[in-house]
Amino acid sequence: MTDTAAGEILADVHRGVGRIRLNRPKALNALTTDMVAAIDGVLASWEHAPLSAVVLSSTSAKAFCAGGDIRTIREYSLAGDAVASEGFFASEYRLNARIAEYPVPVVSLIDGLCLGGGLGLSVHGDFRVVTERAALAMPETGIGFFPDIGASYFLPRLPGAIGMYLGLTGQRIDAADALNTGLATHFVPADKLDAVEDALARHPDDPVDVVLNRLAEPSPVAESALGEVRGDVDRAFGAPTLGEIEKRLRQLDTPWATAALAALESASPQSLEITHALLARGRQRTLRECLGAELALTRTIIRTPDFLEGVRAALVDKDRTPAWQRAPRDGGAPAS
Secondary structure (H helix, E strand, O other): OOHHHHHHEEEEEEOOEEEEEEOOHHHOOOEOHHHHHHHHHHHHHHOOOOOOEEEEEEOOOOEEEOOEOHHHHHHHHHOOOHHHHHHHHHHHHHHHHHHHOOOOOEEEEEOOEEEOHHHHHHOOOOEEEEOOOOEEEOOHHHHOOOOOOOHHHHHHHOOOOHHHHHHHHOOOEOHHHHHHHOOOOEEOOHHHOOHHHHHHHHOOOOOHHHHHHHHOOOOOOOOOHHHHOHHHHHHHHOOOOHHHHHHHHHHHOOHHHHHHHHHHHHOOHHHHHHHHHHHHHHOOOOHHHHHHHHHHHHHHHOOOHHHHHHHHHHHHOOOOOOOOOOOOOOOOOOOO
């Protein structure tokens, strides 16, 4: 573990519970290559330890993890440093696979933002605890990229066409929607979140799900917003092509459909094509196959004008006015 990562990742074992805390609050815990390698190294060192669970959390109330440090990836691309870019994505995807296959339950405590790579840290684990401040999203099409970190595996496996909707539009969802879709497993209020680790430590012989159920409360949001429009989501985003999705959204002519259409129109056309194809194929692939396909795509996408422009507009200049390279709809953009 580098000196930098040692301060940005806090890890210890407390009464049989492995604890990993993300500690880069000023950057909303955006993951660097060193941070990813540090988490992976800690988990590897614990694989044969007598643990009852591993808990992933954050020292910040604003974010669990706002994703990968994509601004640095853009700098690598501009400098022509393909090795550094590939090193980041390969390390991140290796960590995603390790979490999915970990021998003891992995519990993520999601308080605040959980975007992109934050979902990669959490969704592949066994349990995802959300608070009333949780906000989850895969916003990559808005920066000229595509939903990665195994999203081509887990998004197609959400109910109906919800995964396609979330992947294409980058829509943020709250705790109620996360629970409704299965992206989260339990709701615990933010002021009681610290009790999770202690409860797991006190009851090492009880199933983790049972321990979490004792602490969990009903979501404070009475109805899932996604649940209310589920029929429209399935009708529009279950269409076989992007053009047909847009056509059905126009036909629906509801506030939700108008907002979804606006999200598509503001996203990178290249990213939409790639994402649609990738998610359509992901349902029949294993997680490792999905991660492999995503890694192959990163080698090309991070050098494209849309990626460089999207990250510039969102994270560098922050003018939120990307000038996309226009592409014909359903034109067969590359997808592995």
